[in-house]
Amino acid sequence: MVERCRDVGFDLAREAVEVSPTAHYIMGGVKIDTTCRSNLEGLFVAGEDSCGVHGANRLGGNGVACSTVFGGMAGDHMAAYIANCEAPTASMPQARDVITRITAPFGNSGGEDVYELRDELKALMWEQVGLVRHASGLEAAKKALEVLQQRAQQAPVRGGTRLNAEWQEWLNLDSMCTVSQMIVASALAREESRGSHYRSDFSEPGDDAVVHNIYLQWDGERMRQWTEPVVFSRLKPPPLAAKIAEEAYFAQEGE
Numbered sequence: 001m002v003e004r005c006r007d008v009g010f011d012l013a014r015e016a017v018e019v020s021p022t023a024h025y026i027m028g029g030v031k032i033d034t035t036c037r038s039n040l041e042g043l044f045v046a047g048e049d050s051c052g053v054h055g056a057n058r059l060g061g062n063g064v065a066c067s068t069v070f071g072g073m074a075g076d077h078m079a080a081y082i083a084n085c086e087a088p089t090a091s092m093p094q095a096r097d098v099i100t101r102i103t104a105p106f107g108n109s110g111g112e113d114v115y116e117l118r119d120e121l122k123a124l125m126w127e128q129v130g131l132v133r134h135a136s137g138l139e140a141a142k143k144a145l146e147v148l149q150q151r152a153q154q155a156p157v158r159g160g161t162r163l164n165a166e167w168q169e170w171l172n173l174d175s176m177c178t179v180s181q182m183i184v185a186s187a188l189a190r191e192e193s194r195g196s197h198y199r200s201d202f203s204e205p206g207d208d209a210v211v212h213n214i215y216l217q218w219d220g221e222r223m224r225q226w227t228e229p230v231v232f233s234r235l236k237p238p239p240l241a242a243k244i245a246e247e248a249y250f251a252q253e254g255e
């Protein structure tokens, strides 16, 4: 850190350095089995996408652990899976549908700038779905995101299909709008504060007896959402509310 700051002209030892929160991890992931397989045939998951395993917790180093542990497991199981499976046959009508969908922006005339729309998405997520969340802001974000995704789909892309950063951005923006809608849906569904998810309208952790995971499934048009209780197979953590009260007590004693 000292070296990195020095490289950009700041001396951590001698002067104040401005710091700011940033999103650097998603505490959730794709539902997988113990061989890193998802329910989509042939799709294995590793790295940050596999890391619902840490729950609401985000300690430094979890990201690297997820990449190495699940990357190793997924690689081993994938190698065994591929050795025994036939080469897939492509569905041409399905491929044509995908091509039509992803090349659509080349035919768009008018519409808004894709980079400005991305900045608008970032600002919206930061303001309404950032550090402190509230039902009213989340509901506003939900509505705004639906409109933003439609506006993004109307945005034009210039140039051709080779090495086209604007096209890549258009594709990313559509995916980011979808992921953002899923984040908002789960933040609305979790009516408690737990880990890094803080709701000013539900500022305490919920009932530990019914700790649950939230599942979301997007079929391209609609989102399905349900909850399942967390299964503690080896160790059950102490009740969160009791733990917080205990920490507060010892902090007071320390003073």
Ligand SMILES: Cc1cc2nc3c(=O)[nH]c(=O)nc-3n(C[C@H](O)[C@H](O)[C@H](O)COP(=O)(O)OP(=O)(O)OC[C@H]3O[C@@H](n4cnc5c(N)ncnc54)[C@H](O)[C@@H]3O)c2cc1C
Pocket: 023, 024, 025, 046, 047, 048, 049, 060, 061, 062, 063, 064, 065, 067
């Ligand atoms: C600022 C910051 C600081 C962090 N600090 C730490 C830390 O100190 N310790 C820690 O453990 N973790 C840290 N993390 C988290 C950690 O870096 C990530 O969890 C980890 O890198 C995720 O690895 P991954 O392989 O799952 O995904 P990524 O590293 O995101 O890799 C995904 C790759 O897929 C590529 N890709 C995306 N779309 C496509 C596509 N359509 N086709 C082909 N390729 C594609 C991307 O370009 C990328 O190279 C930090 C994250 C950030 C942002």
